[in-house]
Amino acid sequence: MNTSVSNDPEYSIIIPIYNEEEVLPSLLPEIVERMDALGRAYEVVVIDDGSTDGSWNILQSFAAQYGSLEAYRLLRNFGHQKALYSGLHVARGKAIGVMDGDGQDPIEVLIEMFDLWGRGYDVIYGVRRKRKENILKKSSYFIFYRLYRRMANIDIALDSGDFCVMDRKVVDFIVALQDSSPFIRGLRSWYGGRQLGLEYDRLARQKGEPKYTLFKLIDLAINGLTSFSKEPLRWAVYFGGAVSVFTFIFLAAIVIAKLCFNYPESSISAGWASAISLTSFIGGVNIMLLGLIGEYIMHIFESVKHRPAFLIQESTRKDN
Numbered sequence: 001m002n003t004s005v006s007n008d009p010e011y012s013i014i015i016p017i018y019n020e021e022e023v024l025p026s027l028l029p030e031i032v033e034r035m036d037a038l039g040r041a042y043e044v045v046v047i048d049d050g051s052t053d054g055s056w057n058i059l060q061s062f063a064a065q066y067g068s069l070e071a072y073r074l075l076r077n078f079g080h081q082k083a084l085y086s087g088l089h090v091a092r093g094k095a096i097g098v099m100d101g102d103g104q105d106p107i108e109v110l111i112e113m114f115d116l117w118g119r120g121y122d123v124i125y126g127v128r129r130k131r132k133e134n135i136l137k138k139s140s141y142f143i144f145y146r147l148y149r150r151m152a153n154i155d156i157a158l159d160s161g162d163f164c165v166m167d168r169k170v171v172d173f174i175v176a177l178q179d180s181s182p183f184i185r186g187l188r189s190w191y192g193g194r195q196l197g198l199e200y201d202r203l204a205r206q207k208g209e210p211k212y213t214l215f216k217l218i219d220l221a222i223n224g225l226t227s228f229s230k231e232p233l234r235w236a237v238y239f240g241g242a243v244s245v246f247t248f249i250f251l252a253a254i255v256i257a258k259l260c261f262n263y264p265e266s267s268i269s270a271g272w273a274s275a276i277s278l279t280s281f282i283g284g285v286n287i288m289l290l291g292l293i294g295e296y297i298m299h300i301f302e303s304v305k306h307r308p309a310f311l312i313q314e315s316t317r318k319d320n
Contacts (some may be wrong), residue, residue: 028069
């Protein structure tokens with residue numbers, strides 16, 4: 001039988017959701033049933049990231065039915081990472097698990113992660129062996145993780161998302177940072193400690209529509225890179241140096257051709273079409289690199305404003 005949330009639960013499960021009214025009625029009872037079978041004190045923390053469907057009403061109903069479930073409603077849609085970050089702030093367990101609210105992260109794998117935590121690991125993260133998604137999304141994630149691992153200043157595991165279990169000290173560290181643009185899997189890796197990757201097969205979404213679009217993935221990639229990598233800026237310097245050398249050689253060749261070989265004016269002027277094309281190309285690259293620098297400046301700007309990463313509108317927590 002499901003009991004009320006303990007003030008000192010051993011396990012916490014954080015589930016950020018957005019417009020998942022079709023998934024919640026089957027997902028939450030399964031999680032509660034499997035966790036009840038463990039016989040350990042636990043809590044399920046569901047974060048409603050400003051849903052516009054009936055998700056919040058469903059969460060309120062389940063919170064009244066299951067004493068181990070608490071729901072928090074954010075004031076508006078802040079994004080997946082910030083919703084997850086809010087869950088880390090309110091979770092009280094000694095081991096904190098994170099899973100998506102689309103039903104694609106198997107609860108039995110999360111339970112296995114909790115068991116590994118009991119053996120002394122600080123972080124156990126899921127490594128996706130198979131993804132049952134369309135080819136565009138698979139390709140996007142494949143490219144993202146490999147580029148990110150190549151460019152990041154930390155050791156990021158390939159094909160590992162936010163599905164994980166973290167020790168309380170890791171969560172306390174992440175929360176204490178008060179990051180206005182958190183990238184949880186990056187912060188988790190940056191912490192270090194004793195970490196283990198657990199391979200699993202990611203399930204196919206059974207109901208509802210995917211909420212993580214290609215544009216959101218690009219935004220996630222930019223946030224991750226500006227948070228943990230200096231490589232794009234260094235590549236910009238290297239590229240700028242290479243273009244400068246090439247341009248110098250090109251101009252020197254024109255001068256030598258005119259002064260030393262007395263090339264006719266018409267032969268030299270005929271090359272200006274390529275020169276204009278080269279100038280246009282360099283101008284376009286400069287604009288792109290300025291945009292890259294702008295992303296880093298914007299990231300700094302967001303950090304120094306010290307605005308909260310999220311705002312909680314209401315919750316079902318009994319002690320508020």
